Amino acid sequence: MLKGHLPLWEVFVRGRRGLDHKHIGSLHASDAGQAMKSARDTYTRRQEGVSIWVVRAEDIHASQFENDASFFDPAEDKVYRHPTFYEVPEELKL
Amino acid sequence: MNKNHYRYVLRLGDNALILGQRMTEWCGHSPLLEEDIAMANCALDHVGRARLLLSYAAELEGEGRSEDDLAFVRSDREFENFLLCELPIGDYAFTMARQYLLDTYHYHLFTELVSSSDETLSAIAQKAIKETTYHMDRSRDWVLRLGDGSEESHERMQVALEGMWNYTEELFERDPVDVQMIAEAIGPDPEWLHSKWQADINATIKKATLSVPEKKWSLSGGRNGLHTEAMGHLLSEMQHLQRTYPGLSW
Amino acid sequence: MIFTDEQGQFDAIIEAEEKIEPRDWMPEKYRLNLVRQMSQHAHSEVVGQLPEGNWIGRAPTLRRKAILLSKVQDEAGHGLYLYSAAETLGVSREEMMNDLLIGKAKYASIFNYPTLTWADVGAIGWLVDGAAIVNQISLCRTSYGPYARAMVKICKEESFHMRQGYEIMQVLACGSAAQKAMAQDALNRWWWPTLMMFGPHDSESANSQQSMKWKIKRQSNDELRQKFVDQTVKQADHLGLAIPDQDLKWNEERGHYDFGPIDWEEFARVVKGGGLCNDARLEARRTANDEGQWVKDALMSYAEKHSKSDVDQVA
Numbered sequence: 001m002l003k004g005h006l007p008l009w010e011v012f013v014r015g016r017r018g019l020d021h022k023h024i025g026s027l028h029a030s031d032a033g034q035a036m037k038s039a040r041d042t043y044t045r046r047q048e049g050v051s052i053w054v055v056r057a058e059d060i061h062a063s064q065f066e067n068d069a070s071f072f073d074p075a076e077d078k079v080y081r082h083p084t085f086y087e088v089p090e091e092l093k094l
Numbered sequence: 095m096n097k098n099h100y101r102y103v104l105r106l107g108d109n110a111l112i113l114g115q116r117m118t119e120w121c122g123h124s125p126l127l128e129e130d131i132a133m134a135n136c137a138l139d140h141v142g143r144a145r146l147l148l149s150y151a152a153e154l155e156g157e158g159r160s161e162d163d164l165a166f167v168r169s170d171r172e173f174e175n176f177l178l179c180e181l182p183i184g185d186y187a188f189t190m191a192r193q194y195l196l197d198t199y200h201y202h203l204f205t206e207l208v209s210s211s212d213e214t215l216s217a218i219a220q221k222a223i224k225e226t227t228y229h230m231d232r233s234r235d236w237v238l239r240l241g242d243g244s245e246e247s248h249e250r251m252q253v254a255l256e257g258m259w260n261y262t263e264e265l266f267e268r269d270p271v272d273v274q275m276i277a278e279a280i281g282p283d284p285e286w287l288h289s290k291w292q293a294d295i296n297a298t299i300k301k302a303t304l305s306v307p308e309k310k311w312s313l314s315g316g317r318n319g320l321h322t323e324a325m326g327h328l329l330s331e332m333q334h335l336q337r338t339y340p341g342l343s344w
Numbered sequence: 345m346i347f348t349d350e351q352g353q354f355d356a357i358i359e360a361e362e363k364i365e366p367r368d369w370m371p372e373k374y375r376l377n378l379v380r381q382m383s384q385h386a387h388s389e390v391v392g393q394l395p396e397g398n399w400i401g402r403a404p405t406l407r408r409k410a411i412l413l414s415k416v417q418d419e420a421g422h423g424l425y426l427y428s429a430a431e432t433l434g435v436s437r438e439e440m441m442n443d444l445l446i447g448k449a450k451y452a453s454i455f456n457y458p459t460l461t462w463a464d465v466g467a468i469g470w471l472v473d474g475a476a477i478v479n480q481i482s483l484c485r486t487s488y489g490p491y492a493r494a495m496v497k498i499c500k501e502e503s504f505h506m507r508q509g510y511e512i513m514q515v516l517a518c519g520s521a522a523q524k525a526m527a528q529d530a531l532n533r534w535w536w537p538t539l540m541m542f543g544p545h546d547s548e549s550a551n552s553q554q555s556m557k558w559k560i561k562r563q564s565n566d567e568l569r570q571k572f573v574d575q576t577v578k579q580a581d582h583l584g585l586a587i588p589d590q591d592l593k594w595n596e597e598r599g600h601y602d603f604g605p606i607d608w609e610e611f612a613r614v615v616k617g618g619g620l621c622n623d624a625r626l627e628a629r630r631t632a633n634d635e636g637q638w639v640k641d642a643l644m645s646y647a648e649k650h651s652k653s654d655v656d657q658v659a
Contacts (some may be wrong), residue, residue: 005436005438005640005644006126006640006643006644008431025424025425025428025494025497026428026431027128027424027428028126028127028128028437029128029643030239030640030643030644030646030647031643031646031647031650031651033235034235034239034643037132037231037232037235038128038131038132041128041131041132041135042128042131042132042421042424045131045135045417045421046501062367064367065367065368065369111406115401118400118401118409118413119401121393121397121400121413121416121417121420122390122393122394122397122416122420122628122632123397123628123631123632124632124636125632125635125636125637125639125640126636126639126640127390127420127423127424127427127437128424130393130417130420131417131420131421131424134413134414134416134417134420135417137413138410138413138414138417141406141409141410141413142410144406145406145407145410148406161406162405162406165406166404166405185635186635186639238646239642239643239646240639240642240646242646242649242650243641243642243643243645243646244638244641244642244645246638246641246642247638247639247641247642247645250638331401331402332401332402334402335402335403335404335462336404339520339522339523342519342520342523343515343519344404344405344408344462344512344515
């Protein structure tokens with residue numbers, strides 16, 4: 001790491017109770033404590049959140065674009081996973 | 095009008111206003127973009143607090159003045175803030191060291207003011223204590239990081255503390271205003287605040303691998319309108335428009 | 345749909361109005377074009393703190409001080425969102441910042457004009473932010489996902505910026521003769537530079553064509569400029585202030601306002617460094633950056649010493 005370059009952190013915010021944490025942006029900070037406070041000051045200025053996660057960007061593993069076809073396309077023909085696939089009597093409201 | 099009550103609230107308002115004014119000077123010039131945002135948040139809390147306190151002071155005074163009259167058309171001899179609040183911002187070590195000393199002071203002060211017999215002041219303190227708890231947490235983080243960071247930052251932080259130490263005793267002076275406020279259960283005893291403050295500050299300074307400076311002199315006077323030379327310049331900037339165009343709406 | 349080639353898949357995503365995301369394959373020129381535009385946008389937000397920041401200390405009331413401070417703080421925030429979005433393209437904030445400081449990267453030229461009176465704060469909010477919003481609303485539909493998301497967030501937050509500026513102008517326009525003159529003077533000085541913000545005419549704009557094709561830009565410079573003029577004329581009328589353009593008049597046939605020629609020589613001069621504040625703006629950013637170095641070094645030294653304990657505390 002270059003000296004004096006602060007690492008990148010990804011920020012996730014829970015908008016209100018009952019919702020998931022959602023990715024909201026990123027920032028630079030030297031450690032988790034600083035990242036947490038900067039996240040609070042940067043991303044919840046308008047009461048956007050009730051809970052914050054910060055994660056070092058380099059700790060996130062992402063699926064690779066080249067694998068998209070083999071990763072995601074095979075789910076395409078599994079129509080029987082969806083309720084609309086089945087024919088049942090309308091009036092029963094199953 | 096209860097003159098002492100007015101002055102007590104006015105002093106609280108002046109501390110918030112003058113420190114807030116200093117904090118805004120970092121806007122756009124902070125060492126990190128993240129700090130531009132964070133410092134502005136804290137400055138906004140201070141300006142907001144100044145508005146509440148000065149409005150209330152004006153109400154206690156009962157002469158029909160507003161928060162803006164108190165902020166923009168008093169002379170420096172009529173401002174009663176601590177000298178520590180008005181000192182120029184210096185480097186980031188000086189700024190964060192001052193924030194920490196004053197945040198810790200305000201933390202203990204507002205904790206006490208929550209149970210003030212003055213209901214308005216108590217309500218303001220209830221709001222302020224939430225803000226201040228965060229401010230103190232943040233500035234303490236910075237004292238630790240710069241104190242126990244690099245050799246250069248350690249040196250800068252120590253120099254900063256030395257440079258402001260002579261101004262700290264003013265925070266805990268007790269004059270007739272304070273005596274009456276203690277008697278009426280409106281405000282806490284500064285001496286009591288001092289012991290709380292000193293314990294916190296000592297612990298943080300030690301943890302930051304810094305040393306508590308030796309106090310050589312006690313420099314004070316702000317609470318009686320005797321200020322440093324920096325104050326006149328601060329006011330000439332802050333009051334520029336209201337002085338140039340008296341009595342207009344903005 | 346199966347694409348044998350990456351370019352085909354990229355083109356199909358653009359065609360389908362879907363978003364390109366960070367790890368997708370993209371043409372190198374698309375990436376570079378985005379880095380240029382997004383970093384320029386980010387720099388504009390960050391440098392844009394300075395002209396208005398010039399008046400925070402002198403704001404005439406405590407209410408105005410709080411509003412202006414929170415507004416300028418938003419600019420810093422928006423700069424941060426945009427740097428973050430640009431960083432997903434594999435360029436670091438330091439690299440972008442460095443390009444700004446050595447004069448390689450540009451920022452909105454309007455910030456090289458000085459803020460001389462309090463009315464300038466109003467005029468910037470009303471006109472400059474008004475123009476920025478026109479541009480940014482259009483960019484909410486840009487083809488690069490992180491950029492589009494940042495723009496949506498920024499547009500939401502910026503909605504108060506223009507209103508606070510217009511409110512300042514309203515108070516001045518209804519105020520004393522000196523205040524009204526101050527407001528008119530500000531409009532006179534900021535009007536033309538604001539029109540220049542949209543960039544050169546479509547016929548002269550080299551980057552625009554390709555950007556439109558890639559759906560990075562969604563509307564042309566001239567379309568956006570026209571939209572801004574059309575919406576601003578009645579706002580000026582309402583204030584009782586005169587837009588400094590004798591050629592400005594409603595064109596029934598076009599359904600738009602016609603307006604006079606823009607001084608592109610002035611534009612070019614200020615872009616190249618000949619504005620009153622070019623040097624001061626860059627110098628301010630340079631100082632902040634240089635002064636920031638010992639702070640960053642200290643933070644990293646501390647983090648190395650305390651890497652374990654602090655992470656635990658947060659969890």
